Amino acid sequence: xxxxxxxxxxxxxxxxxxxxxxxxxxxxxxxxxxxxxxxxxxxxxxxxxxxxxxxxxxxxxxxxxxxxxxxxxxxxxxxxxxxxxxxxxxxxxxxxxxxxxxxxxxxxxxxxxxxxxxxxxxxxxxxxxxxxxxxxxxxxxxxxxxxxxxxxxxxxxxxxxxxxxxxxxxxxxxxxxxxxxxxxxxxxxxxxxxxxxxxxxxxxxxxxxxxxxxxxxxxxxxxxxxxxxxxxxxxxxxxxxxxxxxxxxxxxxxxxxxxxxxxxxxxxxxxxxxxxxxxxxxxxxxxxxxxxxxxxxxxxxxxxxxxxxxxxxxxxxxxxxxxxxxxxxxxxxxxxxxxxxxxxxxxxxxxxxxxxxxxxxxxxxxxxxxxxxxxxxxxxxxxxxxxxxxxxxxxxxxxxxxxxxxxxxxxxxxxxxxxxxxxxxxxxxxxxxxxxxxxxxxxxxxxxxxxxxxxxxxxxxxxxxxxxxxxxxxxxxxxxxxxxxxxxxxxxxxxxxxxxxxxxxxxxxxxxxxxxxxxxxxxxxxxxxxxxxxxxxxxxxxxxxxxxxxxxxxxxxxxxxxxxxxxxxxxxxxxxxxxxxxxxxxxxxxxxxxxxxxxxxxxxxxxxxxxxxxxxxxxxxxxxxxxxxxxxxxxxxxxxxxxxxxxx
Numbered sequence: 001x002x003x004x005x006x007x008x009x010x011x012x013x014x015x016x017x018x019x020x021x022x023x024x025x026x027x028x029x030x031x032x033x034x035x036x037x038x039x040x041x042x043x044x045x046x047x048x049x050x051x052x053x054x055x056x057x058x059x060x061x062x063x064x065x066x067x068x069x070x071x072x073x074x075x076x077x078x079x080x081x082x083x084x085x086x087x088x089x090x091x092x093x094x095x096x097x098x099x100x101x102x103x104x105x106x107x108x109x110x111x112x113x114x115x116x117x118x119x120x121x122x123x124x125x126x127x128x129x130x131x132x133x134x135x136x137x138x139x140x141x142x143x144x145x146x147x148x149x150x151x152x153x154x155x156x157x158x159x160x161x162x163x164x165x166x167x168x169x170x171x172x173x174x175x176x177x178x179x180x181x182x183x184x185x186x187x188x189x190x191x192x193x194x195x196x197x198x199x200x201x202x203x204x205x206x207x208x209x210x211x212x213x214x215x216x217x218x219x220x221x222x223x224x225x226x227x228x229x230x231x232x233x234x235x236x237x238x239x240x241x242x243x244x245x246x247x248x249x250x251x252x253x254x255x256x257x258x259x260x261x262x263x264x265x266x267x268x269x270x271x272x273x274x275x276x277x278x279x280x281x282x283x284x285x286x287x288x289x290x291x292x293x294x295x296x297x298x299x300x301x302x303x304x305x306x307x308x309x310x311x312x313x314x315x316x317x318x319x320x321x322x323x324x325x326x327x328x329x330x331x332x333x334x335x336x337x338x339x340x341x342x343x344x345x346x347x348x349x350x351x352x353x354x355x356x357x358x359x360x361x362x363x364x365x366x367x368x369x370x371x372x373x374x375x376x377x378x379x380x381x382x383x384x385x386x387x388x389x390x391x392x393x394x395x396x397x398x399x400x401x402x403x404x405x406x407x408x409x410x411x412x413x414x415x416x417x418x419x420x421x422x423x424x425x426x427x428x429x430x431x432x433x434x435x436x437x438x439x440x441x442x443x444x445x446x447x448x449x450x451x452x453x454x455x456x457x458x459x460x461x462x463x464x465x466x467x468x469x470x471x472x473x474x475x476x477x478x479x480x481x482x483x484x485x486x487x488x489x490x491x492x493x494x495x496x497x498x499x500x501x502x503x504x505x506x507x508x509x510x511x512x513x514x515x516x517x518x519x520x521x522x523x524x525x526x527x528x529x530x531x532x533x534x535x536x537x538x539x540x541x542x543x544x545x546x547x548x549x550x551x552x553x554x555x556x557x558x559x560x561x562x563x564x565x566x567x568x569x570x571x572x573x574x575x576x577x578x579x580x581x582x583x584x585x586x587x588x589x590x591x592x593x594x595x596x597x598x599x600x601x602x603x604x605x606x607x608x609x610x611x612x613x614x615x616x617x618x619x620x621x622x623x624x625x626x627x628x629x630x631x632x633x634x635x636x637x638x639x640x641x642x643x644x645x646x647x648x
Contacts, residue, residue, distance in 0.1 A: 101220030132190030262380030
């Protein structure tokens, strides 16, 4: 017999060789009907995997992230089988589950595929799924695995296997299909009831432009048809909220091929929006004791060699800029932190001077591959709301918690109330990716976990996600459509102070190293605006809107009164504009609704006579007639509710 520990603390005995599905049946038949995968002693297993030792077992349904991962990974196998049958001779590479669905990278050879082919592939997938074929894992020797794919003339799988150790290689079989796979599948194909291929794109093998280009086919699947219907409705809503579409409609930003891919151009309304966001954070930062600095867009190559950025990013970033002087090279700055280190180094400091908090809205440049660029969320030039805090080790805990408070203030003010924190640690199995000693990494990681616990944050720990110079606390924000975005970040760094020889004089009159905190509550202005656009659908908080009100006159003869109302609103610092065009009032209202202006002030003969405005709210309708003073009070009260002052 073996002892199985369940998440609720229950320990049950089962016969050796029992499966997770047997355990599920022992709990309830209803649970067993819904279990699709499991985790045993921290390893992903199939629901049909025989268990032969004591251990902890967690059962997953489609409602669990791990269950979805197994479901979508299994469906990627079914899609690969369908494509092999429909397009003989294709070469498969990898097909993982992703946050929403799955993809498979495939070399289609002479075959061509487009969205027009999706229906026949989906039909073939469902035909295969109805066969209720079991997913079965089996081990393979390296020699046999290489022979299998060499015979298929598949250099991609051969390359993958050549990088694996003998004894760690496994295949997954279902029906007539087999694929190199580490595991994590649903019991059988019959559980897949609904599939939808969502897009097709190009992708370089292993993400390297020097490698062959493959075709990436994306899809998603569900255990019920109604789940797919709900997802497709959500997808349509996502299209309506796409920041690229809204950015164009609201005249916020644009791109130009002549300027270059991934380099956004901010239009007047977008620039004003950015300015309001910057001023909002600058005001909070002043309260929190930050000092603004400005640094250049370039720096000598040696600066980034010292910081370690050139070693880690140099080969894959914008290449050095050469000057007329022999051997002199500059780089577009990939980070602001080396510049801030040099600002700190420009003066001697005592422990009494610390902490020093330098903040900057600094534009940085990183070469993203063209296939990875996406609107404002993945660009080549972006502005970080960057700050670096230089403090004593004794001040680290308090300073880190203050940055958490500032980040939470930013999220609350902009309506991001659903988020989790992620503690990103170094990968202990691959220390070559990072700089610095084990001792400083242990201190930095402990500091972050301690601060997160003290602030009562709900967080997960992700090993291997740290920055190359230090661990970090990332904030994963869920938007109105349930999608997760990484926005704010806070990082602890003992390494750059060492590399730049940063010092301060302690109370013992000896020189000491400060600790450095990197932080960016927005993350980047571009990405933050994109997420904010999609989360709000363009209906920003009132304090942030480009125009808070629009005056709509019933005819041109009320233009004089319209201008009077406009002046009164501007005197109360309300952003407004007037539409006195010779259009019907219905068209003016529709245009204002499309432009997402929060308030419409309709004026005609009666309003002019009484000195009032008829107020209509975007998306809600008429609010009645009121005086200009009452309307300004309405605006001010709404702003006060949504935008509170930051308090230390």
